[in-house]
Amino acid sequence: MAIDGQNERKPEYINRRQLLKYSVQGAAAGAFSSTFPAQAIAANFSKEPAKNGKIVVVGAGAFGGWTALHLLRKGYTVTLIDQFGAGNSQASSGGETRLIRAYYDDPVYVDMARRAITLWKENEPRMGQKLLHQNGLLLFNYPSSKAESAVAIYKKAGMPLEKVSLDDAVKRWPQIGTEGLDHILYDPNAGYLDARKGCHAVCNLFIKEGGTFLQKQVKQESIKGGKATSITLSDDSVLEADQFVFACGPWLVRLFPELTKKLKVTRALCFFFASPPGQSDLMENKLPTWMDRDMTGPFRSFGVPGSDFRGFKIGLTPPDNNVTDRFDTYHRIARQEELDMALNVIARRFPKMVGQPLIEQRVCQYTITPDSDFILDTHPEADNLWLMGGDSGHGYKQGASFGEMAANTVIGEKEKLKKFALKRLIG
Template sequence: MNVAIVGAGIFGMAAAIEISGRGHTVTVFDQGSVPYENAASTDVSKGIRRMWYAGDNETYVELVESAAAKWRHWERILEESVYHQTGGISIIDSFGPGTPMYESWRYLIARGATEIEVMTAPKARKRFPQFVIDDEETVVHDRWSGYIESGHAVKILARIARDQGVIITEETRVTEVTESSTGATVKVGEVEAKYDRIVVAAGVWVGRLLPTIGENVKVTHQEMLLIEVEDEPLFSPPNMPVWGVDPDGEGWYGFPLLREGCVKVSKEPLGEVVDPDFSRGGTEEFRDETLEFLRGRIPKMADGRVVSGRTCLYTTTPDDHFVIDWAPGYESVLVAGGGSGHGFKFGGSIGSLISDALEDRDNPLGRRFRIGDRFTKTPTCSQESRGFATPRET
């Protein structure tokens, strides 16, 4: 098949590598250079973890473990390291049956995971002295967790794609996708090109090409702060893991010292709905709010120097699960995205889900991401409980 992919973020790039690996001819279009500075994937770091997927542990744990193996495989091909298994901690105030962390932990233990330790506050304070941890809080430490240098990873994955013969057409904004009985068409202004299939992996811009998808996803404003810390060893692995505080509430999270010479702090709950071309700068309000949080929770980080603030946009579906399916009303245009704030880590495994959908092969792990009646049902996601995190009723 001759396949066009619109978008060279992680969804598009992973799809390009897998689809071309299966012998198809692939052309990728991106409106920017790769990695495009305003793409959600273009960031210093994205967390990779297998906990907090109690909404569908069976699907997500399998996918994230296979993704991790693929990230290692890609690192070997590229002879570069982008995936850092630093361990991760979640500081939570309630750890019992029915809570997202507990149900994740129970599932992983039953699956044979040996890297997870549930710590009392005194023990956690000794192990992670950077943090203020209240006596009644629990700390779940998974040594498996880590982060991926996401923007850099997309950039170097393009090398694998090109080596496999993928044509990546940068600085080229696709203005329309259409289909007829003779195939699918990509339009760039007045220029048209025909393909057997098109994959639209356009991140927050998906609604511009596929309005029926755009109507069903929320594009929200999420901010992050980059801080230079004084005591670098204290904030470097193995002393400092990827961390999260109260994931079902305030949802602060962050990363240890990164290659860029700073730590990153951000916040999980959905921000205000914005246009996909909203400014990617940071705000004073978020800076102040973050520093106030850090003074109470990681005081030595709050003493650091703020280097910059940045905005990244989530593309969130009604139930927080990705969308990998034929676009409504199309037979040869597939949509791949709806990352819902947690898509990057799956880069190593979503390529095969997208390729299977494109080749009309049933993949049990891909069923979760078919559209079905998901857009007509009452949304399950909310600020407090995300669809992938909230334990399912059995």
């Protein structure tokens, strides 16, 4: 892997024991050796002068990790906490891959996705590994699909989005099946992110730049006189700070039940099928990522072809997917009828994959708001305690830029966005 013209080297990963050791010691910047030369590491970022403020961020997923990193670069003393570790399998951000695209009919998310792509590109040299893969995105559209608003946003922003006839699509991508489709939209700038690795990379970079990471569970917060004063951890230790950001995915439902009554934690399924031997056209360098806009619902299935030799990924959201009351206790096993749904997608869209065995399956989960918009707001009883979440199944792609927005909002450089207000979820 070569990045920004540097020689190819294997990324150096930090094991759990090292990570805990360095986090307890304050995570001095010199504790980690980079896989890239010093001039590449110093190219883009420098930490601002120290500010008089301590901030605690709870949750090291796509939202919390990037928020902590941006706050640290603003000059604040930041502690990042996660009960299971960055990129863990129980988290919404813990999968192998996540799509990244600007295909939205809302300019807020379009801008955030574009900014996120820029942030990943800027930070990859410092992370020492390639995590953003812009191999394009195919949008399978049906006669009833309503894509006009998103297409108009692309056009206004000057972003490429190509409408491809079915005949031309089959010539360009003979691997796909077009049964029942009206046309295909192709976004060459979209693609996918290495999700779990990305969480590790952000957390490691945060530590390397001087942040403190703790793998501990938060039991409760303490609020007095309209301010959050501290949090108590599972070992009964207490952390005090000037600001607190809770970006802990479905655990927001546990920690703040009175504020999150309208949140749902939902199951999402990922199936990985063995790529046929010698079929390089089913790998990510030959086939774009894809989303299927079914007539009966938006984006009912999606996938990433053959990335990192992990198999051909089919992702979908089943009809029976509400696990709010047991999200951390149920067995994450897909049902036979759900596997059949994935097999039907393969039969209809990827005929070369028919008959290939299932080699891995995952039940992921995400926290959805009624309107699918994110949450970024202060607690009604504490103006220095922030709730951040509601990824709604599309949060990873904006994590880098949403974290930047959160950092700027927490320190008062940016106004809170009404779109992400907490009051829409209360009651």
